[in-house]
Amino acid sequence: MPTAPHPQSTDELYQALQENDRRPYGRIRTVTAEELVDAAERFEEPAVLVHALLELQEAYTYGSEPRKSPVVFARLLTLFDEQPDVFDERLRHMLFWRFKWVANALRQLPEVPLTAMRQWLTEMRDRYEKADLGLQPYYGQAYQLAAHTGEDTTLAYELWAARSRTRLSDCEACEICERARHHLAAGDDERALRVWEPVLAGKESCQEEPARSVSYALLPLLRTGRTDRARELHLAGYRACRRNPSMSGEVGRHLEFCALTGNEARGLELLAENRTLFDEVDSPLDQLDFLTGAEVLLRRVESLGHGGLPAAGRAGRAWTVSDLCADVRHRADDLAARFDARNGTSHHTDRRRARLDRAPLLDALELTLRTRGLDDVVPAAAPVTPPAATSAAAPAADAAAAPETLPELILRARALDAQGHPDAQACWERLRTLATARDYVHPDDPAVGPLVRLRADLLADEAGRTRDEEYAVAAALHEEAAGLYEDAGEPGDAAVAHACAALAQAELATEGADDPVKAAAFTTAHATLVRLHQETSGLAPHQEARLLRMRATSLGLRLQTSRDEEHIAPLFAELDLLHTFAVRHDILTQISGALLLRASTHAMTGNLPAAVTEVDALLDRLRTQGPAWHLPRTLGLRGRLQLGLRDARAAHADLSEALRLAADWPADAVDTVRLHGDLAEACMHLGRPDEALRHLTRSAELDLRRGNRTDAYCTYSNAAQLSLDLERVEDCIALLDSLLAEPDVAAGELDDRLVAQLRLTRARALHAGEDLKAATAEFVALAAESAGWDDDPGSHAMIAGETAVLLGESGDFGRAREAADQALAAHAKAPRYEQISNCLRELARLQSQQQGPDGLPGALAFLADAGKVADEARAVGFEAHGRSLDSALAYEYGRVNAYAGAYDDALAALDKALALLGEPGPEEEGAGEWAECVRLAGVVEGIYLERPVPALTRLDAALTRLTALGRTEEAEPLTTLASRLRDEA
Template sequence: MSTQDPAVETIRRALHHNREEPEGRARNAGAERLVAEAEATGDTPLLVDALFNLAGAYAYSSEKDKFFVPFARLLRMWDERPGEFDGANTHQLHWIFKWVASGMLDQPEVPLASIEKWQREMEHRYRLAGHSERAVRQGEFRIARHLGDTARAETAHAAWLAADRDAMADCHACELHGQGSWQVDRGRDEEALRTWEPVLAGQYTCAHEPHNVLASSLLPLVRLGRLDEARAHHLRGYRLVRPMESMRGAVSCHVEFCALTGNEARALEILAEHPAYFTDTGDPDTLMDHLAVSGLLMRRLVALGHGDRSVPGPAGTDWTARALLAHAEREAAAVSARFDARNGNDAVSRRLRERLAAGPLVERLPLGVRARQRLTAPAAPAQPAPAAAAVPADSGDVGALLAEARALSEAQHPDAGAAWAAAGRAAEHTGTALGDLDRAEIADHAGIAAFTDPGTAVPLFGTAAGLFDAAGKPGEAAACRVRAGYAAALAERTGEALAALDAAIDALRELHGAGRATARQLTGAWLARLDVTPPGAGDEAELLRIIAFAEEHRDEERMAGRLADAITLHARHTAARGDVEASAGLFARAARLHHEAATPWYAAEPEALLADLSLQRDDHTTAEESARAALEHGAAALGPVHRAHLHTVLAAALAARGADAEAADHALEGAHWADEGEMSEELGAWARLVLGGALLREGRAAESATVLETALPDLVRAHHDGRVVQARWWLGEALRDLDEPRAAAEQFLLAAEIAQHWEEQQDHAVLANLAADSLERAGLAGEAAQAYGRAGELWRAMERPVPLVRTLRARAWLSLHDGQGGLAEGRAAMAEAAAVAEEALAAATAAGDGAAAAHLRAELAGTHRQTGELIVRSCPGEPGEEDTDGSARAAYEEGLACAERAITVFGPGPARSAAQLMAAWLEADLGRHAAAAKRARAVIAQYAGQDESGAEDESGGEDGDAGVAAQRLAEARSVLEYIGERPAGPEKAEAGEA
């Protein structure tokens, strides 16, 4: 049957579309149907194509075991009727021959003798076809490596590398992956990473690389301490392999990486995304990989105390971690036993046992993505060494422990509470009788430690107060009663709290008058009373009175800290009423007072508040300095949430001044500590937003997209629209950079839907433009035209001529999708763009705005040039003998006229060179070679003062960029070569205007 038969052509088109479909059973089913349809046509070459398509579909799917059937049929057809195979199919047959032995290796039911036989068959056929031994030796290496035959593998590996690369060699990227993986097997992690570098850098890629290399590099990077790279490879690599059915082995590497770096929750999420991986049996080798890492992960969960936790596993059963551990180990061992029986050794099961028994490589490696469920309790922040020399709590030296605790209390050090607790435990352990004062201190500090649990704290403060009274310290006793009242207020026992505070304040006022209580104690009581009272009109006056009292007694010991507390509270009230300038000054003064009192750890609070306030008022320098100081000074006391907030504030301040690399580091820490804190999803989402933006600006689009995708649900749920729009905007840019234009357009459009309701429409217009650009790249011309129209209306309403002109030009170019039928619409859009530019240029000239006029002149000239290009590109042919009706010549003449208008608008100068070159090419195509040469030489003359390295010329303009200038020179010389003239160098260029 003729290949022109409509049925044949329909099947060929269907084969093309089938190859473009995602890997999986649906593509396989389509490929099977197409084989049957091709066979029904009787067209043997078509059947060959369909069988190759089916073999490839099986090979890259979970049904890998079915590959051998279409291959065997193809091989039989080749042996019987090689003339039915054209050159491409002959190449393809030998190419997929490489998959036979290696594919059989992954099927334990295929005898080893058969595998070796097919390997020899491949060697024989390659020799007959004149191919190099490179692919043959690579296949032998794979067999030896699988069998654990190190000596044979090393020999084959050396022979593989020594053989010449030819048309049958795997692509560079796949070869390097295999070579590096062998180096990892041999314990040479650094050498493996050097081998993989060209793939990781993008020098060599293919449909499955760098996907595999990114996965294989994870554990080597962690073992070498290159944690930032490991994190990046996970975020970038898992994104690539997640939708690919054939990448189960690579996905297993990502699960394993997470399980061994403290990211068990992330590993569970990956398992949950691939339920079929537990049951797809077409590739037993990667099934064993998946079962192994699942078992490894479950073993980690059991060790962490989560054995009864519900986990994702094979469908049809509700799995706990403990149950899935037993299942995964049992099933993986069964698969490995089948390999061992086939291979005659325990190499496979030995590797499996080693993988299952692996221990964590690092305690934690923050990834920047949030697992939806936490597994562990918040990690305690690192504690600084106490100011005084620590005495071991189990030393039994109660006196030394008490002395240390008292010294820390005198220094107001945050470790004082722990020291008093240690002394109390030691006294109880040794039976040492303590005096009332020591017991009072121990109870008081125990109450302070239990502040968040008022039911425990209030009785402890009551006990401490009684002991202080008994010890003759009525001022300290009253201060304890103040703390009891404050703790009651935290429990919302307001009436009880206010009564206790009022009674304690009355007692302290009387004691202070009698010289038996300090001004510091009375000031603290007043501040506590004010802090728990509902805000009132007289708050500020009361604060000023307290501050004045504290200033009056400033010379009293430890009074500076209490004065700083009062000023901090005043700063909070000042900020609440909107006076951020005054509030910032008060926070700064409070921090200075704590430093003057040699208690920098207490400065952390006002420093943190100042950092937050400064970020809100765009004082990024102060925000950065204050956040750094708070993190440094508050290390002993900051909980996860406060730590997360400060790291995120610091990251945002750094990002605002362009320090994106450091900003990403702090945002990553912010996200980690937010995840460690309770009810901090909102804070974690903000940290991830900052992280995603920093990664994007660093050129790390895949990492950025992964982070922002995990942040968006929390941002949408808990954040204001501005942050949601920013996240979708950045995500759209990341997806665009990853060449996912349809997904990028979706994010831009979602952001635009929010921004359309804002009073300021700049963001709305930009997002509409970005969406249109992405829709056009995705081949959705109709949707792109609508988005450009929406953007144009917005730019017009905002009286922004430059972006309006560019939007109109973009709409004009979309007319090419409609062929000649859309040219009229394209011409109209270009004409409108020119009219807008002309009107704006006239207005700018009249206003004497030279900069705006120059910009608009360039837009007008560019519009004329692009109008000519549009007309020429819309022309179905070129001037010449085939142009029987002269339509092509007319189009080229009209395009030349447009180029002339562009040259005129630009005037003398380098910026006109693009239009000059366009005119030169059109002159050449119209047969006017002398005119074309003159124009080309004029362009060369414009750069006569520029050397061949591309240094900038002195005239500036849009061609001042060295790369553009070099490109213009090369194109001008190409024109001369095209018309058969020898291009002159810049020093011989003929000066003159076109």
């Protein structure tokens, strides 16, 4: 474990203490603090030892090691008694403050007798009285002991709450939490929430607040109908306490909240994220709280019939929900009994039982953008055949009825497959299970045929279900099926299988190829399909129709690739052949397929109105003649066409209807993933981003379930960015936390650039959520990783630039300069003029604003680099999407010099910026930028340089211009400034 080097002087030790104070609480910080105490003891300066012991006690307290905290404090108290002069006012304050830490630590340990805890409170009272300190903090601890043991707290509460606060009282946020919990214990949810409001609203906070209060307030919020508020606070509150040993009880209450709101799957996900708490929490009281919350969740999952699901428990073994629940129950029961034995009450057992006996408060509360059920935690069960379609247009209305005999099942599967009916898949799945069983006996029935034919059927079905990118697998399976069909004496089915293989091989040949090669591959495939069609005799109508359909498909793919007008007529000719043949033999599926391909061809050639006309005619036919299962796909195409025609409202209606109808068919029968994605696009065009977000996440989750993980994560990445754009910061973070915890992501199996994009969006969300420390840490890590992206220096430039800005916000301008230099080096390889210029100017502003005159040289260095970037951009004719780089740079020179007190230089820079901008005209969008530049020049000139007359002349001229343009909003700040200057003149 990495620890601090041994300090060689007291100055080095103090520096090491400061560095350790910046570390997060946990083993590294605690071990380092222990080593620093050892180092301090070697110096003959008691003040150094006092500081080291204070740091160590803090590490123990917030690292959930209550057994060790009182021991350290005893040493501090001895030093105080022996050498009080070592303790200045600040150290003395810290010492008396930490009497409360010891009282809290003793309550957490059931082995500490009740008499010892009361003796400690007496010691605290005596010390406070002797030091002439107010006793409100003592009475606060006396109340907390009474609440802990389950005694009547009425008097203890009044003795504490009625007293005036002192300098040593707990912070406002902590006291608010204790008062609210008192009312909560009395059953008054409304009063508790009123008391809690300043903390829940973020007006009062501290080290553990508002996260602690949030965890207690979740259930009262639900019971009083404030579900949206509970959801919002769960997301923010959980993130503040996750994986934190000193807040394990809070984590337990979030697990309980998930269990009582129909979010058991999320609860299991959070439990897995916090599995280290089973071993890292050294506080028995916190452990009891955590285990009880975990048991509420595990019992709920078990009661829903999912006790066999995997669950994350103590390290060293694999757990199921039922196994872990039993282990948690045993450990928590034992802890509750130990506390009650110590306290002489049944309070902890009673409280625990009350939590375990709570009924769910809601059937379902959508907590995150990624809504998952317990069925999603494990692989999906075997497909269940849905009820038969009720539409008169659906052939074989009894298609879903389970055949009573094996021959009937085989014949039913083949009949449905010939129709292209989606229920065929369930039949093949059932047959696959039966045929692969050891005791399978194939029917001796001429109508069924030999076993080799059934094996060919199953291979063909398996090949048809491969994912789009698995062309090699599909081709091999189709060829194997073709060979078996030939062995079975089924030349028609063999020809169809060979044709499918040829088409898959063509798709495989086009991967990574240029367009001419792709077009040639599909031309070859078409020739192969024509030859198979012509050379195979005795084809059944449905087989011949499938071959004609594949012939048309190959030419459609060729046109899609080449966009060559010469390829249009041959495709329409093939479609005419298919349509004529299908109509002659009344093959409904292929009639529909031909018309659908015709509409798609019109769309590919840019004739969207003609495509819509074709689709409308097809929809009329499908509604009257069928097949009904083609309706969702056809409506989906019409929705996409309407998007192309910029009729988002019509597109939304078509796509919504397609989704509604898709629910009548098996999951894989309709591409619902695309329907949800297209609906998201329609919603964005209609200005309904929240609805779009729901469709994006639904599309992604469906892709994930089907094994299309890369596509799913890409869609989820878009959803995360959209939620961030909508300022749903906690939703964005929760979604990304869930995705980054997926096993394949954690194991490094997903594309590293895609994972980096997810992490980058999360880092930006953390920044937007004002968690600067976490955001900076993630950006620094991403900048280090992206430095090795030799094939993509532009992305590294962007990430390093953003990292530099965050380091600047943290005041770490040394590291910010290093990151900016990395960004500039990457920018030299792949220019990102506007982004890099923005970052450099922002760094200059931050350094000048934070450091004043001392920061001016560093700020001007950043601006000098931004000037070089602007020169490069001008030389290549680059035009920024926002402000021009030159005017923005001049304005920033003005602002930076103003922050540093160099007002003459600031005014000169602002005048240059105004000259570059020029006065705004009626049609220009830069009026706001120009007005802001005038305002800042007026402030510098009129207030800081004390030249009100020329400043007012400047402002009045600008106001005249803005008024003439009707830009009243931009004029308002200038009017306010001018009034101030006149009042002060």
